Amino acid sequence: MKTTPRRLLAGTIALTTALLAAACGGEDAGRQAASNELTMMVPLFGTAPDPAGEVQQAVEKIVGKKLKISWVPNAEYGDKTNVVLASDKIPQVMVVQGKTAAFVQAAQAGAFWELTDRLDKYPNLKAKSEQSELNASINGKVFGIYRVRPLLRSAVLYRKDWLDRLDLKIPETVDDLYEVAKAFTEKDPDGNGKKDTYGLIIPKWPTPVFCSSSPYNVIETWFGAPNCYGDRGGRLTPTFDTEEFYAANRWLKKMVDEGLVNPDFATLDSAKWNDPFYQGKGGIIIDVNVRASQMYGLLKEQDPENYGDKLAMGGNLKRSDGQKFSHPFDGYNGFLAVSKQSVRTEAELDDVLKALDRLATKEGQALLANGIEGRNFKLENGFDVPINDDDPAVKTINNDVDFAFVQLGTWATIGMGVYEQMPTNEAERENLRLRKELVELDLQTAVHNPALPIVSPAYVSKGAVLDPIVSDARVKFLAGEITEEQLRAEVKRWHESGGDQVVAEINDLHAKLGGS
Template sequence: MAPLLAGQAPAEDGQVQTAIEDFAGVELDIEWVPGANYPERLTTTLASGDIPALVVVENSKYPAFVQAAEAGAFWDLTDKLDDHPNLTPESEEVLRASAVNGTAYGVYLWRDPMRTAVTLRQDWLDNLGLEVPGTTEDLHEVARAFTEQDPDGNGQDDTYGLILPNWNRLGAGTPYDAIETWFGAPNGWGEVDGELVPSFTTDEFFEANRFLRGMVEEGLVNPDFATFDGANWNDPFTNGEGGIIIDTGSRAKGLLDLFRQSDPEDYGDYVTVTGNLTGPDGELHALPTPGHGGVLAISKTAVPTEEMLDRVLSILDDLSSQEGQTLMINGVEGTHFNEVDDYAEPIVESEADEVAQADLSSFGLLETASNGKLYHTKRPAGRPEQELVATLERLAADDLEQAVRNPALAYYSEVQAERGSQLELIITDARAKYLSGLISEDELRAEIDRWFAEGGQQIVDDINELHSQAS
């Protein structure tokens, strides 16, 4: 059972599924569930007890999955992955983050471990004779210049620097998370004096938000940041209102494509990127992703014996080899793609080719690749795209060496699962009010105290008990 993000599910007799079946020596019977309905279907399936052999679990800490796994519905793979070379995790940190309190109930689904990027208007930098920022102070100065120095040259006071959305969940890879991490705050949770503590209790958290509040007060941020819908995040950038977005490399690629549509001749002049920024302490603290998109769990209902389990793991091992990854992500060379400069250039010459490419996008989400990325990156369309992708890959590789991991991702806390989201609103609402100038820092601290009093302390105690047991 797997989520379907495309409009049409791959046909059972389609080119791609047939090629995968031939390679793996197995007949596939996949229940594709529309992505929006997947959590509900997963819950229903787990409750029924009639669980398919393989199940994509997008959140390995999903309470219904954890309860089912701990009740024996799924195989414990902790001591089995190393027996299969292509299932041996590339990253022990990501394995811990995808496991449940030390137990791996699935093979994690690899995702880019470093995606944080700062996207800027290249033309504005050029007009003002500026370079991309390398530090948080540089970010401040570029944002000020974009606000005060008429970067578009229209003679109007109609621009600002940083575009912030109201998307401000804790530990979700938001721009707020990025800035706090750059200032040296933990990524979600961190160890202080031998105890795991939430990021928002640290001095660096407050320092980062003083910095950001100062930018708001100076008018360097979109004035509606507290209510601005992230679905419209691109608009101020392409419309020439704001010039900086802190998000991911994918955002930069999407913006470049929008400019390609509006200015096909010179679209490469508008967008540039840099990676994580050095903080006030002179150190680079880079914000990573969890490194996985959930797990592929193996059901004991459909796979009841060790012998059958070994067979399933062997198939997954084959599919995670270089040949298997290439097939799942890129397709068959010469049929679905051509290799060009180590990139995969999709072959799209007919309607059947278009269907195959859509199918590959669905099957690609099922590729574990937990042993590391061995497939080809899709070849960027033009020179500006190629240069952007090369820059992003270089930045990500450099930043990954300074990644700040979240140690609490390894633990499933029942208290956190039951009350964490509700309690989180105390912090995110208070932070937004503080940044808007509606409350003082003392009042922000008082709201954090309220988080502890209304259940947060139980979460801290629970996480630390689990951490102690794992140490």
């Protein structure tokens, strides 16, 4: 949910009051930090775990503290975060999902410990990647332990059985992709004698910003547009101020106009993005490479014998002229921030960081990502092999790991756990090998966003107004509701509504960071 400037102002006033109150009477919070309890706020994607459950007990044993976790449904997490930040009840550790305006204001107001140059003494918390830590920073200052994600995981999934039936190869260029999408739409790839399929599947993107990992942004990168911001003539320039941005969207609009994209692309729930693919309605998804594992599971339920023949994967695509620009990711997905309100002294901070460091050991991260060895999985040749699937208690463990505790991991994530899940057939083994190969290849042409570490004050105050302007106009342009001239007018409105100030501040802050 977007936060209006009025709500941000109210939140900042409340936060300042709360910090003053904590400064005057923080003994109780200090005692809590020094106790054997660790309070946390964490997003939840399923059913909340039992505090006395097997996984929580195992985590507590590693951490060396009792955990008091506030599990918040992910759909409500943004709103809850804003409420908590404006209160006097900030837990010791919060999972912060991104550099939102509310968090940036809170951090800069002193609500969280600055961890710049502090984490090197904790072997499992120090940065795994300098680039990712910089990306996760706020103007070069670290206010949380970032949760590792691959720097590059963009890929394209295809219906392999459709490619085979039509004697088509995995695309290498955007022109190839267009031709495959056209064939998937017009040449009866499922062989049912009906014209009831289409090529590319795009969902409604949940975050209305022009900097994201949406298929739109990936395609724009392929065409040579900046990844959010890029150096144009020695100045960081927004992607939509480049002609490559418009070339990419003209190409995609042509596909929409010709019916090569799902007609409900502006409204399709992203939670149902897989449905047209495994149901045989659409044949191409531009997303993350780990979606292949998820798709194999769905296809296996549908056709246990032949599911391995229905999925193919390719990497980032070349432009028509043969140049390749690959779309990377941020290298992190939020972070664990430590509250100054609940953790009052350097000694208490050290105590909390030591607990998080124990959780970030290989043993701890494997627990968060895979579960309890010998209970819900066993190791076989370095792979995670599920066991005891019929045991109701094990099903609970799997739920607790997959949808809850994995969110505490700083380098263990679904699809990127300490132990990969054992491939069940040759197609999955080949996909795992290919995934690693494509990542290494595409990293060579990755277009990183130099503005990622930078937080513009103007953007903090005006981002909620600015964000939807271009992203909404882009969808309207693709849907044929506005012309390219009107799209360009909306870009101009973005600049006039505060965007010019944002760009100026980003360039000034980028220069202060050394222009790296």
